Amino acid sequence: MLSAARRLLPHVSRVVQHSSVRQEHSLKEVVSAFRSVCGEDGVSTGESVRQQHGKDESVHRCRPPDVVVFPRCVEEVSALAKICNRHNLPIIPFGTGTGLEGGVGALKGGVCFSLRKMDKVLDVHQEDFDVTVEPGVTRKALNSYLRDTGLWFPVDPGADASLCGMAATSASGTNAVHYGTMRENVLNLEVVLADGTIVHTAGKGRRPRKSVAGYNLTNLFVGSEGTLGIITKATLRLYGIPEAVVSAVCSFPSVQAAVDSTVHILQAGVPIARIEFLDDVMIDACNKFSSLSYPVMPTLFLEFHGTENSLNEQVRTTEEITSANGGADFQWALDEETRARLWKARHDAWYAGLALRPGCKAYATDVCVPLSRLPNIIVETKEDLIQNRLTGPIAGHVGDGNFHCLMVLDPDDSDEVQRVHLFTERLARRALALEGTCTGEHGVGLGKRALLREEMGPGAMGVMQSLKETLDPRNLMNPGKVL
């Protein structure tokens, strides 16, 4: 208790400055107040628990919170937030810690709200294609729960993230080209504000597929990265599981040919479910890591969802287009096992990249540009990597114009660390110069706050800042992130 008290002390002294009536509050009281809300085992100040909750999967260093709380229901979240608000303690929501931009680091100490105990799937409405989940439910847990309903939730960022964490970061991933991102798939959110107020962004329990009732609060909180409130419940759209699925791999003579194929496929109205680009370096890494033998060339991984008959047509059209653009013959993954192996290879790209340089760390950058700008930016970026002696295989959700460089670096080589840092800034600015964004799906978090200002300009930044101040006037919600 005492060591926790010491760690919390700076914040308490800040409170003292602001509120003399709070002076008598000792830290013991704060932690004890937390315990009175969510039980003895609902509060931890243990070193290892704090360490676990101070970092995500990025290279940002661990910034442990002072204390971790494990609320069991929204009322507890609200009561805990009220205590934090009273004591001026930062609040950092925590789902699974699978983010990539340092979003969960406790920059100013404070209280991590781990939502893993709230893990119930609350309502599945099969006829209405919707479900409501608590914040600890992950996407794989939901899809496993839904297995017998014929429905699924398709947004798939790779990691088995929590669905409310995915809402908080507006996650997307490989299926977004067809099914949209979290922005298009959240119908309602329950959110706890910094002062403990419970808000239902579309009204409590409401789940119409369409609404224009007042301001779109749902999409204000989707993607707010924990800086406006704690998401404690989400109502999501579901989709019918496709009758049939086929996947294929196709290699191309150039990046341009792969991207042109993508544009033509979309123009032809093929409702492609996944269309993933891997550059030569990445496919080489995947070949080695996943024991595959694809040609070491710019490559598309494709997936088609539909009926048997519609798949035949989708595939035929796609083959004609890729062939006209100089693509090689499709390599098929028709059965589920081969398909699973293919997509596992894609999702293992991270580890494949890491295996290129054993002992190194990986850092995934993320930009998004209009489709037509993709060939230029990828070619320029590959030249930049070579010039600066950097390892950065490229993979991306090419149907959305979104791609990542997986930077593999030696964290002890300060020169290389600096070169990676400068490279990622150049990449982001290249995207900005091409009418794109510095982040298509990883978020702003800690690392892209300066780039966000460049991207948005003073008008939009002013609005964002004023929204933050309105909803979180004391800057308690995940401080130091996004803005």
Added chain:
Amino acid sequence: MLSAARRLLPHVSRVVQHSSVRQEHSLKEVVSAFRSVCGEDGVSTGESVRQQHGKDESVHRCRPPDVVVFPRCVEEVSALAKICNRHNLPIIPFGTGTGLEGGVGALKGGVCFSLRKMDKVLDVHQEDFDVTVEPGVTRKALNSYLRDTGLWFPVDPGADASLCGMAATSASGTNAVHYGTMRENVLNLEVVLADGTIVHTAGKGRRPRKSVAGYNLTNLFVGSEGTLGIITKATLRLYGIPEAVVSAVCSFPSVQAAVDSTVHILQAGVPIARIEFLDDVMIDACNKFSSLSYPVMPTLFLEFHGTENSLNEQVRTTEEITSANGGADFQWALDEETRARLWKARHDAWYAGLALRPGCKAYATDVCVPLSRLPNIIVETKEDLIQNRLTGPIAGHVGDGNFHCLMVLDPDDSDEVQRVHLFTERLARRALALEGTCTGEHGVGLGKRALLREEMGPGAMGVMQSLKETLDPRNLMNPGKVL
């Protein structure tokens, strides 16, 4: 000039109360300041112009503004807004006046910003599937402009509304079940705030298909009904024109059978482009008005977009489903002319309803519920209409759970007017009781402000109110609407 001055006087006197340095400003100066910004013919205080800009297509009575301005560019919009801000004058953005909830009435007088002179299509990026338009461009004008590109913009609320007006009201309509509403189809907005600040919601000139850079400002302004800012430019998603289109009509023994068919069609993954419900009263009205001869029964109008081959399959699956639910044989509209006649009949439903009682006025209500709740609410609503001796044919975008009663009433019959008023409140409350919304697409405007409070509850309403106060602290933007 003088009469305009007199009309503007109340607002100036309000200014005088708040700001003594403004006392010397005469009204002449305000109008003359407007003229110095957008020219002699860019400002009108004429009675007929003001009347034209004081109402939409609803039954809400005309509330003319004191003056109408016709800016030619965003800089003029900004300069005019600054003048309004200085003089505490309400600002009411005006597109085409085709709204249905009284959104453009100048409740507190003030200045109508007609955006019709800003009518250029600015950039079409064929490979990127996007376009940027000025606020005076209507959806039909855009689609006519796009004709040779193979692309189109599918959101279709029926009226030939301006696209920025459609963004401001988050319009949707018959195609939304497949292509989404304005929420899913706006990539970026240029907005002028009440103080004249120009904001680009996704950063100036940016148009990535996906972004998580900061808060989603775009969707904060989409659907804000002119209460947060004036939309002066929109970047929109485009789609490839489908290779083939077929439409069909099918009648059902009951509302339940029609809705069950809809759910099964969606569950089967048929990518249906339009699925519109018309009740027996509405189909009867359409038959009479548009010289058709469909059975007077609950009816679905359907449309399929795709390739020839995929259409065959979509249609076959749909026919199996409707037949299993007791639907009659499809009546086909294969050629473009028959199809156009069919959808014209659907879009003329308003006039068809009106023709049921010559000399009467129409008022279209709008609610949206989860799909499974549709049969109940429609059956109950039809009983309510009969009990209360009201004429209210029903039509709806059944794939989204969204439907309208087209109330046909004698505006001089105060008893009937009152019965309609009470009926529409009961209908909205029925939707709220079924986890739905009081408005799926028409908006809150003037008529549904009290219902919005019931729907959202104090938490969400508090957030909406605080956002409004943050972005428009003096309540100048379209005052008296939404909140």
